[in-house]
Amino acid sequence: MKRRRLAGELRRLRDASGLTLDHVAEQLEWSNAKVSRIENARVSVLPRDVKYLLNVYGIEGEAREVLLALAREARQKGWWHSYGEAIPAWFEVYVGLESDAVTMDKYESEHVPGLLQTADYARAVFQSFPLDDEAEIDKRVELRMARTERLTTPGAPKFWAVLNEAVIHRRVGGAPTMQAQLAHLSNMAKLPNITLQVLPFDAGAHPAMSGAFTILGFPEPSDPKVVFMEEQTGGLYLEKPHEIERYSMAFDHLRAAALRPSDSQALIARIADNMT
Numbered sequence: 001m002k003r004r005r006l007a008g009e010l011r012r013l014r015d016a017s018g019l020t021l022d023h024v025a026e027q028l029e030w031s032n033a034k035v036s037r038i039e040n041a042r043v044s045v046l047p048r049d050v051k052y053l054l055n056v057y058g059i060e061g062e063a064r065e066v067l068l069a070l071a072r073e074a075r076q077k078g079w080w081h082s083y084g085e086a087i088p089a090w091f092e093v094y095v096g097l098e099s100d101a102v103t104m105d106k107y108e109s110e111h112v113p114g115l116l117q118t119a120d121y122a123r124a125v126f127q128s129f130p131l132d133d134e135a136e137i138d139k140r141v142e143l144r145m146a147r148t149e150r151l152t153t154p155g156a157p158k159f160w161a162v163l164n165e166a167v168i169h170r171r172v173g174g175a176p177t178m179q180a181q182l183a184h185l186s187n188m189a190k191l192p193n194i195t196l197q198v199l200p201f202d203a204g205a206h207p208a209m210s211g212a213f214t215i216l217g218f219p220e221p222s223d224p225k226v227v228f229m230e231e232q233t234g235g236l237y238l239e240k241p242h243e244i245e246r247y248s249m250a251f252d253h254l255r256a257a258a259l260r261p262s263d264s265q266a267l268i269a270r271i272a273d274n275m276t
Contacts, residue, residue: 013057090234179275207253
């Protein structure tokens, strides 16, 4: 995601200049929060603001032109903007990160991960929220299905999902919808870039009992991983090294405690067969 790459470069340049957020904010007569949001890629930064920052950091020549070009490119809208209000502003950041990711490690405790959902299952999930506008739900389902396509196209990211056993038992949308969803899970798990495991109930306590999370990895070595957790009205992004390390270790423990992929497939098939 170009916005995130730009944010990382601006943060690196500030660190190299020995300036704090407060110093930069004071020189530009901005708030400390504005500088912080730019460096964390939480806002779309104007090219003129990038110019002001580069002036403070004393960046000239080719390096300056490269960053200004990146700032202009970062302002370009992604494919997901065509879905309008169906995608909340806070979720746009995640979809952009997801579009750039080359690895996705996902633990889900309550429902099938969005990228592995069928349209009927997704619709049932959205209808469980107090939203009366069917047109908005249609748009959300359409967006989710557009996102799922990336897992089956050339250059697809490696997607590793660990599902709490409750996910495959919960009858979202009724038995027929759930049977179709379980069959879809089995088919997706056959793709070379997808690994699917089920964390059985008898695994007992585990390091992700606080809830679902996703770890996104990117192709650029200078672009660190991001942990994302979705909430009812927003999302939480973790990017500090110790945070990434903790969630990466948690995911490793989940993979070790979960059933093997082949055993997970067998369990999903048994549950689907017994669902009436």
